[in-house]
């Protein structure tokens with residue numbers, strides 16, 4: 294759980310699978326549609342009905358989407374790079390690392406043969422815990438190798454002095470996706486908890502414990518995590534930066550949890566010295582203290598053993614991986630089959646050595662022209678947002694002036710970092726899967742913590758180059774588009790402008806608008822949490838965003854589960870504003886060209902723009918995944934990302950000739966940006 298409020302384009306749950314798709318040519322656009330649907334009644338079905346019908350969820354996926362298709366294409370490319378790097382001679386340092394990491398990960402037989410003996414040194418440490426006073430040093434040893442548990446500790450920009458990186462202490466230590474899973478009493482939640490406890494027990498049985506002992510251990514894990522969940526802050530509340538900002542002295546942090554020596558913990562972590570930090574959730578640290586007093590030492594060791602296995606399961610024998618998939622893949626997400634090992638190993642290499650792998654990916658598959666084209670489009674979108682802000686009827690001149698200063702200050706990062714990460718101190722050894730994973734984690738934890746007390750480095754990226762996603766970071770005030778997304782169907786240099794503005798244009802608009810959503814609007818041009826609004830304008834803004842909260846609250850995700858209007862507000866604001874300014878940019882681009890483009894496949898440029906938007910959100914997902922995402926994810930499902938936006942837009946209704954009373958014409962249309 295990270296404190297950073299960086300707003301992504303879509304859920305971090307993107308997975309891959311099935312057959313690689315071709316480029317988004319005109320035929321692909323038409324065949325994805327369902328022309329029998331009425332665009333004014335259900336535009337999503339009209340734009341995506343054909344795609345949905347022809348793209349059932351692959352058995353190794355919980356969700357299948359246009360993002361997933363592209364991620365799959367990228368992953369196939371990465372596989373080729375990794376297989377070559379595993380075999381090649383005369384490798385450079387990065388090629389050795391990615392090649393040996395992947396070759397070791399893919400060798401399941403060797404991992405099975407080694408068995409759980411690889412965990413022995415870590416288990417010995419946990420078993421050697423003599424009293425609770427030894428916990429800080431043990432936990433530091435685990436955290437410094439990326440093994441989670443008890444709480445979270447990391448570094449991040451100081452919200453109120455964004456130039457500087459400070460230490461951040463946060464809630465953590467859970468194994469289910471959210472605190473609510475431990476606390477809710479509806480039948481689905483109760484059933485899921487039961488399945489989770491069984492899963493934990495099964496894992497202990499695989500470690501060699503008797504069924505009775507394993508059951509008692511699973512209960513101990515559940516009890517500890519439930520206590521931590523009770524002390525945790527709700528996901529919706531966490532969206533308010535002020536609620537997760539509490540700058541405390543180290544002594545005041547310690548006073549919240551007297552039972553745990555943070556001095557001993559920080560010594561073990563080897564962090565730079567500091568005297569104050571952000572304690573995101575002070576109440577959690579109070580609850581943690583009570584829990585540490587109550588819990589007995591054996592249960593604590595059981596809990597730590599569980600987190601060790603859980604965090605390193607991908608480097609363990611197949612039986613552990615299957616058991617993990619059985620709960621997290623099958624029960625929680627509704628996925629039928631475990632992904633092929635190569636897909637998991639590509640993902641692991643990307644996760645642990647993303648910029649070493651990404652560097653090769655970019656050299657081979659990301660031409661410099663692609664960067665220029667994207668930058669040109671970013672400029673067009675910035676210009677549209679500038680005009681949009683200037684025209685807003687509800688905002689005073691004083692606040693508009695500030696908003697424009699913020700817009701001018703947004704930095705654009707396209708494709709890949711200017712300066713690549715240096716992995717030279719990270720040792721990757723052929724044949725040592727667990728060691729590679731732990732050393733890569735340790736490298737990353739150290740890299741992050743070494744930033745404490747240093748100036749914020751805005752050149753860094755939070756996503757790897759092959760990632761099919763994008764983000765806005767409010768403390769950096771920048772938009773970031775990895776090379777992985779700058780391809781069809783988002784951007785196709787063979788397609789018409791209208792389609793590209795509806796795809797990549799709207800994605801750029803989305804990220805720019807994040808600078809002005811309910812979170813982004815709280816940060817100033819320098820990335821500080823500082824109000825730049827007049828009170829009247831702030832009130833008008835909140836009234837307008839409330840319209841979006843109400844609209845999306847009314848949408849049903851699956852069964853009785855609704856989209857959560859407050860949880861998804863930032864994303865919905867970005868979708869609505871982003872599509873509107875992309876439309877403005879298209880209209881201007883057509884006007885500047887001096888000639889109206891001809892219809893393509895029978896559709897005007899305006900119509901194709903909206904088809905382009907709808908089609909980046911085509912998706913199929915399991916009911917379990919729909920439930921999981923609606924409860925925990927800040928993005929609305931694809932159908933509402935399409936219909937929820939167009940029904941607010943007179944431009945859409947004009948393009949398609951929709952009439953009042955039809956579903957895609959909302960009576961009380963919302964309009965923020």
Ligand SMILES: [Zn+2]
Pocket residue numbers: 300301302303803807863864867
């Ligand atoms: Zn977003």
